[in-house]
Amino acid sequence: MTEIQKKGIPLALAKRDVLGAAKTGSGKTLSFLIPVLELLFRQQWNAADGLGAVIISPTRELAVQIFEVLKKIGRFHTFSAGLIIGGKEFKVEQERISRMNILVCTPGRLLQHMDQSAGFTCDNLQMLILDEADRIMDMGFQNTMNAIIENLPPQRQTLMFSATQTRSVKDLARLSLKDPEYVAVHEKAEHSTPKTLSQHYVVTELPNKLDILYSFIKSHLKCKTIVFLSSCKQTRFVYESFCKLQPGVPIMHLHGKQKQTKRVDIFRKFTSTQHAVLLCTDIAARGLDFPAVDWVLQLDCPEDAETYIHRVGRTARFDADGHALLILVPSEVEGMIEELKKKRVPIEEIKIKSSKQQSIQKQLQSFCFQNPEIKYLAQRAFVAYMRSIYLQKNKQIFNVTALPAEEFAHALGLAGAPKIKFVKKAEKKLMGAQPAKKADTEDESENETAAAAAEEESKDEKEEQAKGQKTKYDRMFQRKNQDILSEHYNKLVDFEGDKVTLGGGMDEDDDEDFLTLQRVNHEIESDEDDEEGEEDKDEGDIKDLDDENISKRKLKMTKKHKIKNMPKGEKVIFDEEGNAHAEYEFINEEDFLKAGDAKTQIKAFIDEKSTAMETADKEDKEIVRQKRLEKKIKRKERERAVTEGYSGEESDVASDEDNVSAMSEDESESEEEEEEEEKADRKRKWYEEQESESEAEDTKKQKVIDVAEPQTLEDQEALALKLLGAA
Missing domain, CATH: 3.40.50.300 (P-loop containing nucleotide triphosphate hydrolases)
Known part of the structure; x- marks a missing residue:
């Protein structure tokens, strides 16, 4: 056995909490797999006992490797072991996870099963093992591990192994360790890496x-x-x-x-x-x-x-x-x-x-x-x-402003370096930390060096032109104003995120957009300047882009992108006096409570609306009754005109007053007739045309003839002639 196995396995078999630290490649995996199998075998663990041990690793590849070692050394045992990692079918794992005695997993997948798998419980857990414990307990897995630990029973054994072990009091308190044994095999060694x-x-x-x-x-x-x-x-x-x-x-x-x-x-x-x-x-x-x-x-x-x-x-x-x-x-x-x-x-x-x-x-x-x-x-x-x-946190080692970005872009095969916003921010912070005098002197020196570099470049170009030896790629990379951005890169640029400040720079609060193009210095012009600009345009003068209030990107924007950047309007409502109000306006709580508490206001509102509805209902019924009365009067007048035309002096026709009184008496009957007519109209099919008024009058003429009862033979003859004429 290795040193970590000699010291760690006996403590683990004695059911002590262990913090194991040893060099890479020193056999830490067997230091916790052997105690897992041994302790479960001593307790005669079987499928009915449920989950006995959980082994958590920070990466999927390490979990696969631990599981392969577990299969090799545990093939003579009857325990059921499972590998639970992301990227596999979750439903298949759900079906089998409740039958597992030992689980090798990653933190995210384990928490997902704790939340979503119905039959999965850790109430009977005996051992919790964390491989690469310092990585699992850092900020990246902090929330996940806290949620997992809440679902585990406090009465358990915990083993933690890593090449660089954590001894943070906070981390150990989160795991609720009980008098842990710190096994540091190579802590007193001359070097923390292997001698070979x-x-x-x-x-x-x-x-x-x-x-x-x-x-x-x-x-x-x-x-x-x-x-x-x-x-x-x-x-x-x-x-x-x-x-x-x-x-x-x-x-x-x-x-x-x-x-x-x-x-x-x-x-x-x-x-x-x-x-x-x-x-x-x-x-x-x-x-x-x-x-x-x-x-x-x-x-x-x-x-x-x-x-x-x-x-x-x-x-x-x-x-x-x-x-x-x-x-x-x-x-x-x-x-x-x-x-x-x-x-x-x-x-x-x-x-x-x-x-x-x-x-x-x-x-x-x-x-x-x-x-x-x-x-x-x-x-x-x-x-x-x-x-x-x-x-990176350690700014003494990692300084992004000290890197030659342009040369690095050329080394990758690019014609130029994309402009990156966070680099400019870092440069601004450095400039702000330095005194103003130093900044001025640095600017002067940079200008001098830039002028010298420009002179050297011009000399080199002249020498190359004198030689006359240029390849196709040299000519491509020496072009002026070339578009170095491919179509894929243009898809990364978000026009919607471009915000122009009054000073001409980018908005510092926008940290999402890392890829930006160089902006033009914008200045807000007054109305007088606009008028002068219009006069200049009339004269035919052409302004440079630097003097316009529009950037190069905005000039290249399509109509679709311009519509995206347009400010969105807000819906307003106008009152009776013509004043504009927002669609939803809120009042203060004090103003609201002046009219009483919420329950009383709700009750008053319901009563007010119910009374308004009742009065409106009565008014509607009265209007309907008047319309039906008018219809009845017109109908009686038409019937009277028809009877007068056929009966002459012999027919007895009631006066207008009699008609009105009759209509008032037969109002209920007329309403019933109207309802029957409406029902008949509703029952009429779409292909059945409604009868015209003339046809309806003709049918009434044919069916209704008002005559007095015949008394003599002459009266009967006259009635027969009328019937023949009506037919």
Whole structure:
């Protein structure tokens, strides 16, 4: 057994809380897997007992590696073990998680199952193990771990292992540890890294980093190398461009933006390959056991000494030999070397022979010129690197203003550096911290150097023109006013986020937009200036863009983007007096309570509206009754006219007064008749036409004949003639 296994396993078997710290590659995984299996076996744990142990790791790849080791050493036990990580089917995990005795997981996925899986409980948990505990307990996983710990029972055993162990009182209090045993095997050792690891660093300018990397790969074709970069976008760009360069060794890349299945495939492929180069981010910096890694090359500076220790720990594991190379920019050297000395890391400086160094800048320029996707990746890689430097906490090591941005952009194959807002902010802060006099002198010196540089450039151009030797790519990169932005880059630019301040700069509160173009100095002109401008236009004079109140980007804006930037109006309501009010206006609580409390006001409002509705209902009924009465009068008049025309002197017709009285008496009957007529109209089909008034009158004439009862034979004859005439 190793030292950490000799000291850690007995304490864990005695059910003590353990804080284990040991060098990378010293066998910490077995130090907690063996006690897990042993303690559960002693208690005769089975499927009915539920979940007994949870092992949490910060990355998915490390969780996969721990699970593989658990399967090897636990194949003779009857425990059920599960791997719970992101990127897999969640429903399949939900079906099986309630039957697991041991779980190997990442923090986010475990919390998701605690919230969403119905049959999953941790009430009977015996052991909680945190691998790479210092990474899990930092700010990135703080909220997730707090939520997980709340769901775990306090009566449990906790084991924490890492190469750089945390001893923070706050972290230990969050886990509610009980008298933990601190097992630091190499705490008193001379160095905090393995003895078999040789460590060196190189100081170079930022634009030369990719040249050094390519030269290193070409001179180490029969080695297994891991290269660490600071961001996923850099990793993707270097991978795509180096694959096109074909250095003669398999190149792979591993970062957090890939899908889980692809990450696992790359992890296993690199593990089984004898000679390869793996470009990766810090996702592969902790705990992963790649066999027979010869070199660990850190192209970008790590954020602190602990990250450096974890990165170089991928080589020289157990008793094997290994080499580590750190590439530093001149502004990072002093601060980083001091940090490494504090952590007892022995590192020496070496220098690269200029004869063995190859330049790939022209090839990258050719790739960006021919392939817009490579150009897009280069732009994203540039911004990602500058942003990673800007966001680092330790400003003594990472100073974004000290980096040569323009030269770095040329080294990536770009014709120019995109303007980045946060770099200008950092420069403004530095200028504000310095006295005004120093700032003035610096401006003067910068102007002098700029003038001297311009003179030198003009001389170089004249010499080149005299030689007359120019390639197609030279002419392309020497053009004036060229558009260096590809279509992909233009999609990143948000016109809606462009805000112009009165002083002509960008709005400092807008931190989201990192990619911006250079703005024009704007000045608000008065009405007199506008009038003068109109007169100048009439005379035919042309103004420069610097004098206009419109930026270059606004001139290039389409109508769609202009509409987006237009101010949106607010809906207003006008009262009876013509005053404008907002759609919803609120009053103060004191003014509201003057009319009584809320309940009384609600009751008064309901009573007021109900009385208004009742009066309106009565008025409506009265109007309907009057209309029906008018209809009845007209109908009676038509019937009387018809009867008078046919009956003459013999028919007895009532007077108008009699008609009115009859109508008042038969009002209820008329209402019923009206309702029946309405029902008949509703029942009438769409294809049935309504009868006209003339047809209705004819039918009434045919059906209704008012005559007196015949008394004599002459009366009967007259009635027969009328009936024949009506027919």
